[in-house]
Amino acid sequence: MMRTGIVFVGYGLANKIGESIYINKALAKHPNLFQKIMNHEIKHATGQKNVDVNEPFDWELFKFTLKHPSAWLQFLPIWVIKNKIIYSKTMIYLWLFIIAWIIFLVAVASWMI
Numbered sequence: 001m002m003r004t005g006i007v008f009v010g011y012g013l014a015n016k017i018g019e020s021i022y023i024n025k026a027l028a029k030h031p032n033l034f035q036k037i038m039n040h041e042i043k044h045a046t047g048q049k050n051v052d053v054n055e056p057f058d059w060e061l062f063k064f065t066l067k068h069p070s071a072w073l074q075f076l077p078i079w080v081i082k083n084k085i086i087y088s089k090t091m092i093y094l095w096l097f098i099i100a101w102i103i104f105l106v107a108v109a110s111w112m113i
């Protein structure tokens, strides 16, 4: 297994960028959640497939996200960190899915009028 360092940041939840895991420092106050997220990122780091798709919904994470607006940045599909562009395929698919639904609903609504 590769050596992976932890970098505490003030935004998002967690991202693996290069050899490092960037994790929101607010998570340090939630050791249980911190551990769950680290386990998730370690799955990414060890190259497991479909890690995000197979992750079950987590109420503790949901509540944390609601309470910490800095975490909302996690749901952007594309980030720029240290002049490098980082993108999340999962988030790009999710956003495309949501946009497709909005277009579909607008189309149906305008067709009904």
Ligand SMILES: [Zn+2]
Residues within 6 Å of the ligand: 040, 044, 051, 052
């Ligand atoms: Zn993930």
